[in-house]
Amino acid sequence: MTESRKKTVLLIGGGGVGAIAALNLETGGLAEVTVVLRSNFKAVNESGYQIESCDHGVVKNWKPTHVVNSVPDITKEGNEPYDYIVLTTKNIPDIPPSIQDLIAPALPPSNTHTTIVLIQNGLNIEKSLLKSHSNTPILSGVSLIGSAEFEPGVVVQDDTDRLLIGAFSNPNLPSTQQTSLAENFVKIYSAGGKTVCTYSSDVLYDRWRKLVYNACLNPICAITGLDTGRIRLADGGIEGLVRPAMKEIVTAAKEVAGVELAGDVVDTMIEMDPLEIYLAPSMLADVRKGNFIEFENLLGEPLREGKKAGVAMPTVEVLYNICKAIQWRTKDAKGRVKIPPKRGAVAK
Amino acid sequence: MTESRKKTVLLIGGGGVGAIAALNLETGGLAEVTVVLRSNFKAVNESGYQIESCDHGVVKNWKPTHVVNSVPDITKEGNEPYDYIVLTTKNIPDIPPSIQDLIAPALPPSNTHTTIVLIQNGLNIEKSLLKSHSNTPILSGVSLIGSAEFEPGVVVQDDTDRLLIGAFSNPNLPSTQQTSLAENFVKIYSAGGKTVCTYSSDVLYDRWRKLVYNACLNPICAITGLDTGRIRLADGGIEGLVRPAMKEIVTAAKEVAGVELAGDVVDTMIEMDPLEIYLAPSMLADVRKGNFIEFENLLGEPLREGKKAGVAMPTVEVLYNICKAIQWRTKDAKGRVKIPPKRGAVAK
Structure with a gap:
């Protein structure tokens, strides 16, 4: 029953x-x-x-x-x-x-x-x-x-x-x-x-593994305005941005949580979404809709934990700070922050 | 005459x-x-x-x-x-x-x-x-x-x-x-x-001095979508992004060209534009208009010269690579690149 x-x-x-x-x-x-x-x-x-x-x-x-x-x-x-x-x-x-x-x-x-x-x-x-x-x-x-x-x-x-x-x-x-x-x-x-x-x-393994995508490809798409197909086609998008960021997360996973991500995880995550669906990951979709982005759990926590464990994370750190500025921009657009009034070009 | x-x-x-x-x-x-x-x-x-x-x-x-x-x-x-x-x-x-x-x-x-x-x-x-x-x-x-x-x-x-x-x-x-x-x-x-x-x-001095603004504040505004007033008001915009990038350029100026920029150049450049005019620097204005951005001379050359001289420039490097992706996005928007056709969600 x-x-x-x-x-x-x-x-x-x-x-x-x-x-x-x-x-x-x-x-x-x-x-x-x-x-x-x-x-x-x-x-x-x-x-x-x-x-x-x-x-x-x-x-x-x-x-x-x-x-x-x-x-x-x-x-x-x-x-x-x-x-x-x-x-x-x-x-x-x-x-x-x-x-x-x-x-x-x-x-x-x-x-x-x-x-x-x-x-x-x-x-x-x-x-x-x-x-x-x-x-x-x-x-x-x-x-x-x-x-x-x-x-x-x-x-x-x-x-x-x-x-x-x-x-x-x-x-x-x-x-x-x-x-x-x-x-x-x-x-x-x-x-x-x-x-x-x-x-x-192994919850921690799952989460760190997905962070290889979510702390890197996801914000990079949101910041550059390119979907996961286009970032693979763009000059230097993968080699200049996605791969260096992902390597930092892989290192952090090991140092912070003892999580050993397989050697091919970076390539797997880069090729996760079929190129031709031109998928807008969640943060890019949110930016396009003018919504707030989930950057604190996706980049902030791994960055803070990684730095505490002594991992060098220069790429993720820049991405994190850009996301923080983008979050402020959304607050500003929604009238949630107060800023000084604009001054005209010609003195009245 | x-x-x-x-x-x-x-x-x-x-x-x-x-x-x-x-x-x-x-x-x-x-x-x-x-x-x-x-x-x-x-x-x-x-x-x-x-x-x-x-x-x-x-x-x-x-x-x-x-x-x-x-x-x-x-x-x-x-x-x-x-x-x-x-x-x-x-x-x-x-x-x-x-x-x-x-x-x-x-x-x-x-x-x-x-x-x-x-x-x-x-x-x-x-x-x-x-x-x-x-x-x-x-x-x-x-x-x-x-x-x-x-x-x-x-x-x-x-x-x-x-x-x-x-x-x-x-x-x-x-x-x-x-x-x-x-x-x-x-x-x-x-x-x-x-x-x-x-x-x-001293042409080199002038150019490196202005790069403190143009390789840093200018692209950071373009990338975050914030003008020079708002980036100063946004959480962490200056301390997390602008100041670290500017310090890298100041070091590069010295190592690459022997240009000694005064100790207050970073603060001077941050406060260059009166906050309340909310100025959109050239790269932000260009992004908003869907125009190409001048990132190769503004970030690319100082970065390449700096790296050649052994200067660590992690922040400027990430900014440069993001600009490169944004430039590709503009090429894509203008139909200047050819990409594979989009696939539907449901197999036909």
């Missing part, structure tokens, strides 16, 4: 990555998904998603079981806690709200039932949650997908979904429990057979 | 810098200027320039003596050679035509009469001309002006014109002749009393 009940999943953030995650979870038939949407709530609530996907084909007017426009307050509404809260929003610690604040209505600090799944990029993203929710299991999701939302509810997935799930180590919980929760999530996510979701026992 | 004849000046490139140069030259009454225009020829030929200038005030419908839309072929037209050919175009050696090709119709290789004045930025810009016109004196103009053309013929100069003129050393000509040509140009440029144009005996 209990076994046949669908798992309840609250999925926060239904953009390019979240929409495909919701689709995979519901396609398998083992989960009932509530998706929390903001900018695309109206479009999806009225007409569902319009999806063009290399994994699922063309899917029109698809709606997850529940679509809501804010995180449900389970205490106020007297709801059962969710089995899983999956976060597929951007993780931008330098711009409020924090993810702890975001999930708070659906997750009391005393929670022991709900498992959090962070399908989010970057290093040390679990740290703040381990403090705010010390008895909550937290899973790490490292997604290698090419997917973007081009207008509200319109999602194009042009590179296959490959998702690695493992448990962030929580010292307050037995590790067997954490492992089994991760394996169970893999089961419900994979059940539809449209995607490759696998259990991973 | 000869002395009272106005000097003939062919000025190539009448944008933000060139328009103010033409205005200064004609205001003094000692020169008769022919301005060669391209994109703004129609506007200026029909209605003149509309200038708002901190040096000259508001100047409406101002026309130089002659306005033409191509470099005159003096041999074909049987014209006298010009006394001066002044170049105020961008100098972009990686994008044809070269400046030798550009001036060729007005300057036979055998020229001994005409003096070239390069009011252009960067290092080693005289090298190719010394080869193509080995008996032509070449003057160096280092301009510290804030001026931009916002639409064809509409120029806003919001920071004063300060111009340093000296002779690039030409081993085939007596140095006294070169010096006196430079001093004479200063005289005719300054005669109107609206500007500060001074003779300089």
Whole structure:
């Protein structure tokens, strides 16, 4: 009886990555998904998603079981806690709200039932949650997908979904429990057979490996305005920028975390996205939309950890500081900073 | 009699810098200027320039003596050679035509009469001309002006014109002749009393000093999309990017050319433009207009010379490589490169 009940999943953030995650979870038939949407709530609530996907084909007017426009307050509404809260929003610690604040209505600090799944990029993203929710299991999701939302509810997935799930180590919980929760999530996510979701026992390895892409190719595309195809075609883009940055991250992975990335990881990451899909990685997509970028977890944390461990990271450091300036530019464009008024050319 | 004849000046490139140069030259009454225009020829030929200038005030419908839309072929037209050919175009050696090709119709290789004045930025810009016109004196103009053309013929100069003129050393000509040509140009440029144009005996010093701005602040503004006011206000823009890059250039100046830049040059250059004019330096203005940027003379040459001299220049090197990628992006946008066709998300 209990076994046949669908798992309840609250999925926060239904953009390019979240929409495909919701689709995979519901396609398998083992989960009932509530998706929390903001900018695309109206479009999806009225007409569902319009999806063009290399994994699922063309899917029109698809709606997850529940679509809501804010995180449900389970205490106020007297709801059962969710089995899983999956976060597929951007993780931008330098711009409020924090993810702890975001999930708070659906997750009391005393929670022991709900498992959090962070399908989010970057290093040390679990740290703040381990403090705010010390008895909550937290899973790490490292997604290698090419997917973007081009207008509200319109999602194009042009590179296959490959998702690695493992448990962030929580010292307050037995590790067997954490492992089994991760394996169970893999089961419900994979059940539809449209995607490759696998259990991973080495979260740090996964995260550092993806940082080879995300701390380097991703910001370099955002900064130069070139997609992952064009940066490979541009004069010196790979040899002058991407490869030197990636080598710094590979060295940092070893020195900081003892993570030995295979010798071909740099070339693998450079060629990760098929050239001819001209994929705009997340930071480039965000810059183009005038959104904030996830640079603190993607570049900031590996840089800080690497420098602390004595690794020379001159390329990543310049990229990081440029991203910081670009983030300020977005704050300025959104009216979030106050600057002195402009002076005319001719004295009045 | 000869002395009272106005000097003939062919000025190539009448944008933000060139328009103010033409205005200064004609205001003094000692020169008769022919301005060669391209994109703004129609506007200026029909209605003149509309200038708002901190040096000259508001100047409406101002026309130089002659306005033409191509470099005159003096041999074909049987014209006298010009006394001066002044170049105020961008100098972009990686994008044809070269400046030798550009001036060729007005300057036979055998020229001994005409003096070239390069009011252009960067290092080693005289090298190719010394080869193509080995008996032509070449003057160096280092301009510290804030001026931009916002639409064809509409120029806003919001920071004063300060111009340093000296002779690039030409081993085939007596140095006294070169010096006196430079001093004479200063005289005719300054005669109107609206500007500060001074003779300089140390061209390398001037050029390296300006590179502290142009190899650093200028590309950093272009890359981050922030003007010179905003980069000072942005989190970490100065300390994380501008200052480290400038220090590398100061070291390179010393090691490459024996140029000792004063201890306060970095701060002086950071504060060069009044914050509240929010000046877009040339490379940012060019990026915004979709134009090519002058990165090879501004960053490429100092970087190559610096590295050859053993100077560590990690920041400038990353900036250079980003500029290279941005230049490729512009080529791509202008259809000057051929790339493989885009593949759809769903297999057809």
